[in-house]
Amino acid sequence: MARPFLMRARRLLSLGTDLSLQALLPRVCALCEAELGRADARRARLCPPCLEALPGTSGGRCLRCALHHVPSAACPLSSEAQAPWDAALAWLDYGYPVDGWIHALKFQGEGALAEGLGHGLARAILRHRETWAPLVGPIDAIVPLPLAPSRLARRGFNQAALIATAVQRAWRLEGDAAPPLRPDWLLRTGDTAPLSGQGASERPAMIHGVYQAGKGTRHGQRHNNKVGSAGEPSLKGRCVLLIDDVMTTGASLAEATRCLRAAGAQGVVVAAAARTPLVAHESPG
Numbered sequence: 001m002a003r004p005f006l007m008r009a010r011r012l013l014s015l016g017t018d019l020s021l022q023a024l025l026p027r028v029c030a031l032c033e034a035e036l037g038r039a040d041a042r043r044a045r046l047c048p049p050c051l052e053a054l055p056g057t058s059g060g061r062c063l064r065c066a067l068h069h070v071p072s073a074a075c076p077l078s079s080e081a082q083a084p085w086d087a088a089l090a091w092l093d094y095g096y097p098v099d100g101w102i103h104a105l106k107f108q109g110e111g112a113l114a115e116g117l118g119h120g121l122a123r124a125i126l127r128h129r130e131t132w133a134p135l136v137g138p139i140d141a142i143v144p145l146p147l148a149p150s151r152l153a154r155r156g157f158n159q160a161a162l163i164a165t166a167v168q169r170a171w172r173l174e175g176d177a178a179p180p181l182r183p184d185w186l187l188r189t190g191d192t193a194p195l196s197g198q199g200a201s202e203r204p205a206m207i208h209g210v211y212q213a214g215k216g217t218r219h220g221q222r223h224n225n226k227v228g229s230a231g232e233p234s235l236k237g238r239c240v241l242l243i244d245d246v247m248t249t250g251a252s253l254a255e256a257t258r259c260l261r262a263a264g265a266q267g268v269v270v271a272a273a274a275r276t277p278l279v280a281h282e283s284p285g
């Protein structure tokens, strides 16, 4: 009989807590404990069948809202203000057990979990390339959505930057010419109250004006990235792949997209490791 999920989740949450101990343990899947091949252990900490069983990996997603809905259904992000990007992509649905995975990454410092999320997201991006690529030019750079300065100071890392780094690495492993990481193309200058407690209608106003694009300042270097250098080439005419961990209402990604466009970006594709299904953001929390 399958091990109760709570125990599996604990095991998932405990992964990576002690790297020295971890090196001595057999590499097993975090969900089913099947022994992992070297590549699976390094990439995702999940065996291929468990990876395939994660919620949201099958079926097409709408390129405006990144939700699974049939083309004839009304898109919840139908206006230009809600969805100013050229395409929106996601790998997983945000829910059990993905929520535990991302929670462990963000709040328990399990940075290694970003590798699996980034790898899966990269595969989803490349697998669906023929649907989104015609909507933009070739991607010139991968840019993580920056974190609020106060949260970054508390957490010590930006989970979107870790995922973006893993996306870039996985893209490269596919044997393709991967776009470079340009975290300094988008900075975050302002704090807001946590958006997680806010309704979809309040979020856009709260987030307005917090991003700054195309400056490549030392501030951005120190706080939101460990890659790139000051004074990187201008965003003008460039196409950007903007990465976040979870897309909930899309308000932060929309504001960041507007900021990138105002700085001259020609194309913006947003991609999140996980997308909150529609029913969850009708009662935000």
Ligand SMILES: [Zn+2]
Residues within 6 Å of the ligand: 029, 030, 031, 032, 033, 034, 046, 047, 048, 049, 050, 051
């Ligand atoms: Zn498994």
Ligand SMILES: [Zn+2]
Residues within 6 Å of the ligand: 062, 063, 064, 065, 066, 067, 069, 074, 075, 076, 077
């Ligand atoms: Zn849609």
